Amino acid sequence: MKGLDELLAREDLKELKARYFRFTDMHDFESFGKLFVDDAIMEAAQLAGPSTLVARGRDEIVRQAALASEGAIKIHHGHNCEITIGDRDTASGIWAVEYLFFDENSSTSRRLRHNFAYYYENYVRVADEWKFAAVKIVNVHTVVDGGPPSSEIGPSGLLRSGV
Numbered sequence: 001m002k003g004l005d006e007l008l009a010r011e012d013l014k015e016l017k018a019r020y021f022r023f024t025d026m027h028d029f030e031s032f033g034k035l036f037v038d039d040a041i042m043e044a045a046q047l048a049g050p051s052t053l054v055a056r057g058r059d060e061i062v063r064q065a066a067l068a069s070e071g072a073i074k075i076h077h078g079h080n081c082e083i084t085i086g087d088r089d090t091a092s093g094i095w096a097v098e099y100l101f102f103d104e105n106s107s108t109s110r111r112l113r114h115n116f117a118y119y120y121e122n123y124v125r126v127a128d129e130w131k132f133a134a135v136k137i138v139n140v141h142t143v144v145d146g147g148p149p150s151s152e153i154g155p156s157g158l159l160r161s162g163v
Contacts, residue, residue, distance in 0.1 A: 009130070010083050013091060013123055016130050021076040027069055033062040036132045037124060043136040071105035078119070089125040094118060097137075112145035 016035060023032035036058040044053040055064045076099040083093045101113040122134040 005088075006085050009085055009091065009125075012130050013083055013093060014081060016123070016132070017078055017081070017093070017095060017121075020132070021078060024065055024069065025074045025076055027066075029062050029066045029069075032065060033058050036061055037126060040132055041134045043134075045136065045138050047138055047140045071103060073102040073104065075100050091123045091130070093121045093123065095121070114143040114145075115139055116141045 020032070020035055023029070023035070038058050039056075040058055040061060042053070042055045042061045042064070046052065053064065055061045076097060078095045078097050080096045081093055082095075083091060085091045095118065097115075097117045097119050099115050099117070101115065103111055103113070117137050117139045120136040120138065121132060123130050124133045125131075
């Protein structure tokens with residue numbers, strides 16, 4: 001794919017990512033789920049660590065995203081996208097992402113997490129619509145308001161045992 005078709009595909013993928021952020025931030029998980037193919041995979045990991053979450057299939061991805069968002073106010077910002085178009089119906093992308101996660105159910109000293117991550121993604125076009133086939137979130141650093149430094153933070157911003 002070259003020229004105008006490639007530029008249009010890149011813009012479509014940027015809009016797909018924007019909807020991903022908006023739907024998860026607004027807790028619209030019905031719409032969020034429609035962004036994924038049925039057999040999509042989502043992983044989350046700490047930098048240089050094993051995956052701490054693996055969700056297989058659209059329904060499990062939606063369930064895990066809703067569970068992680070329960071009682072939370074979130075805002076995601078994606079930057080510096082690197083999109084590679086494979087062919088007419090496949091592409092991949094890497095996004096630098098910063099997101100704030102305010103957990104209303106957490107103790108006062110651990111309510112706000114400020115996360116810095118990279119999202120590694122694979123996309124497929126189905127019936128002329130781009131969808132997520134795979135998403136891997138690699139958390140690079142987390143700052144917890146009123147909590148310990150991020151070196152003491154484990155998966156999903158939780159304190160490592162014994163700390």
